[in-house]
Amino acid sequence: MRAFVVAVFAFLYLPIALVVLFSFNAGHHASEFTGFSAQWYGKALSNPFLVEALKNSLFIATTSALLAAFCGTAAALGLQRVGTRTRALFDALLGAAIVVPGVVIGISTLVALVQLFAVVNPFLASLWPTDQPPRLSLGYGSIIAAHGLFSMALVTMIVGTRLSSLDRNLVEASSDLYATPLTTFRSIVLPQIMPAIIAGFLLAFTFSFDDFIIAFFVAGAQTTLPIYVFASIRRGVTPEINAIATIVLCASVLLVLLAQWQLGRRKPSP
Amino acid sequence: MPAGSQPAFSMRRSLFRKNLVTALLLAPAAVWLVVFLVLPFVAIAIFSVGERAPEGGYQAALTLAQYANLPARATAFWNTMVLAPAGALACLLVAYPVAYYLALRAPQRWRLILLALIVIPFWTSLLMRTYAWMYILGGRGIPALLAYVGIEDLRLINTPGAVLLGIVYGYLPLMILPIYVSLERLDRRLLEASADLGATPLSTFLSVTLRLSLPGVMTGFSLVMILLLGEYLIPTLLGGGKVFFIGNALVDLFLQSRNWPFGSAIAITLVLVSVVVLIVANRISTRLSGARRVDLI
Numbered sequence: 268m269r270a271f272v273v274a275v276f277a278f279l280y281l282p283i284a285l286v287v288l289f290s291f292n293a294g295h296h297a298s299e300f301t302g303f304s305a306q307w308y309g310k311a312l313s314n315p316f317l318v319e320a321l322k323n324s325l326f327i328a329t330t331s332a333l334l335a336a337f338c339g340t341a342a343a344l345g346l347q348r349v350g351t352r353t354r355a356l357f358d359a360l361l362g363a364a365i366v367v368p369g370v371v372i373g374i375s376t377l378v379a380l381v382q383l384f385a386v387v388n389p390f391l392a393s394l395w396p397t398d399q400p401p402r403l404s405l406g407y408g409s410i411i412a413a414h415g416l417f418s419m420a421l422v423t424m425i426v427g428t429r430l431s432s433l434d435r436n437l438v439e440a441s442s443d444l445y446a447t448p449l450t451t452f453r454s455i456v457l458p459q460i461m462p463a464i465i466a467g468f469l470l471a472f473t474f475s476f477d478d479f480i481i482a483f484f485v486a487g488a489q490t491t492l493p494i495y496v497f498a499s500i501r502r503g504v505t506p507e508i509n510a511i512a513t514i515v516l517c518a519s520v521l522l523v524l525l526a527q528w529q530l531g532r533r534k535p536s537p
Numbered sequence: 538m539p540a541g542s543q544p545a546f547s548m549r550r551s552l553f554r555k556n557l558v559t560a561l562l563l564a565p566a567a568v569w570l571v572v573f574l575v576l577p578f579v580a581i582a583i584f585s586v587g588e589r590a591p592e593g594g595y596q597a598a599l600t601l602a603q604y605a606n607l608p609a610r611a612t613a614f615w616n617t618m619v620l621a622p623a624g625a626l627a628c629l630l631v632a633y634p635v636a637y638y639l640a641l642r643a644p645q646r647w648r649l650i651l652l653a654l655i656v657i658p659f660w661t662s663l664l665m666r667t668y669a670w671m672y673i674l675g676g677r678g679i680p681a682l683l684a685y686v687g688i689e690d691l692r693l694i695n696t697p698g699a700v701l702l703g704i705v706y707g708y709l710p711l712m713i714l715p716i717y718v719s720l721e722r723l724d725r726r727l728l729e730a731s732a733d734l735g736a737t738p739l740s741t742f743l744s745v746t747l748r749l750s751l752p753g754v755m756t757g758f759s760l761v762m763i764l765l766l767g768e769y770l771i772p773t774l775l776g777g778g779k780v781f782f783i784g785n786a787l788v789d790l791f792l793q794s795r796n797w798p799f800g801s802a803i804a805i806t807l808v809l810v811s812v813v814v815l816i817v818a819n820r821i822s823t824r825l826s827g828a829r830r831v832d833l834i
Contacts, residue, residue: 268634268637268638268642269638269642271634271635271638272634272635272638272639275631275634275635275709276651276654278706279654279655279658279706279709279710280654280658282666282669282670282672282673282706283658283661283665283666283669285669285672285673286665286668286669286672289672337565338565338566338569339566341561341562341563341565341566342562342563342565342566342567344562345559345560345561345562345563345566346563348555348558348559348562349559349563357563357566357567357570360570360574360575361566361570363574364570364574366760366763366811366815367574367808367811368763368764368766368767368768368784368807368811369767370767370768370769370784370787370788370804370807371581371767371804371807371808372574372577374581374787374791374800374801374804375577375578375580375581375804376573376577377791378577378580378581378584378797378801379573379576379577379580379581382580412569412572412573413573415569415573416569416570416573416574419566419569423566470660473660473661474660476662477660477661477662477663477664477665479662479663479664479770480767480769480770480784483788483792484791484792493662493664496664496665496668497664497770500668500671500774504668504671504672504675504677508668509672512662512665512668512669515661515662515665516661516662516665519657519660519661519662520657520661522660523656523657523660523661524653524657526660527653527656
């Protein structure tokens, strides 16, 4: 059995290792490693389209993860204070946000937003004093919102789990000692759930940064890194893509390790 | 804050304040869920009973014509309905021994490290991981190596087999985790009791271990299967347009041929099938033992 497990781990990691190895290949072909070179990294990072896509992805992932961390934490705290029925409704919707396939989230958001814009844009135009009214369209905003949906549900789940294992006695002791609810929250609850919030933020960032299918539908004229990579892959495999894949894989691994480390922390360091 | 002069009034006021805070805490999430989950779903439900406008897009109507037209995409449904369960089953067969080893056999100090090594690929880009296999299976990868030893013209990429491999590779972590969780919570004394009562290791495994881990198996199976029903990247990159999934049909209908009402009908059907899969899996696992929740991280 141990041999089988070792084989599975090799199966999981060898393909990734191969991409990393060949990103340093001096030659152009996957079949032979002709020498060590970092030239593809230079080529990738001097490609203006790629850099633009990378910047877009970083901006979208940061914004949607921040929004998700904030709203998700608030929701997790709020859900501690409501009755079972409201809680069940929220849990069902949050569960749906996580389980519904990305392709369905993508197309339904596309359909709803296009309809919404068709109503709102003429209305805005009629109100606007000048000839150039602002037009709502698909782009940063729609990707951030659609990514944020999954991420927020994720943060609510992670923070909620941490909240339910929180020591109630500490909260009671704090209010017995005449701390205001806000002080109790700041000095007792927040430090305890902070690792969960950070972990949620990091995973939300990773999700948004890696997502292809949702962004594919709601990106409008914008390009994210996965959309750019997908389009290039379909034109053919190049070592430049290996370099970008290596950067993205390393970044994701780092973020997930950070998230796990945060979740593993029982008590915050002083 | 000083207490009010009238106790009843003060109490009502503090109750009101408490409810207000709760509402404010829940409001952003509620708005988000309604605007970007519930409304979009209602929108595609309405679209799915509409008609296609002549220039593409939507025209209001109340008809089941889109649903009656579903057989037009029968190949996509057929491929998905065959390869999604087959992929989930293949994942399960690889995942179970790994989860078993991690939960019951691995040395304690290695367990968390090994578990982290399972979780990391799950959270790294599926696009990049699938791309790795494109690289390996593509003309300059394994086929080129095999050509050295005299096996020529072997086609690996753009076959159903390549798609199945990609599926196992992509979704293995998601299958291992719930099974690990259910095995890890298993009461070890049951295994000892079974052995003490003279059961062979095999019959202990079948009647105790396997049985008690079935909720985890069902959770993993249904999660993987539902995500596979909406899969697009793996069939596109490793199936090369020869192995079409429902996800491919949806991308085509929404982004290329712009038949939104028909696409919406397919999407609604997809969601309904997912719900059925979830309900069946849930039934099976609650019947076998109490429901377990999944930890994705």
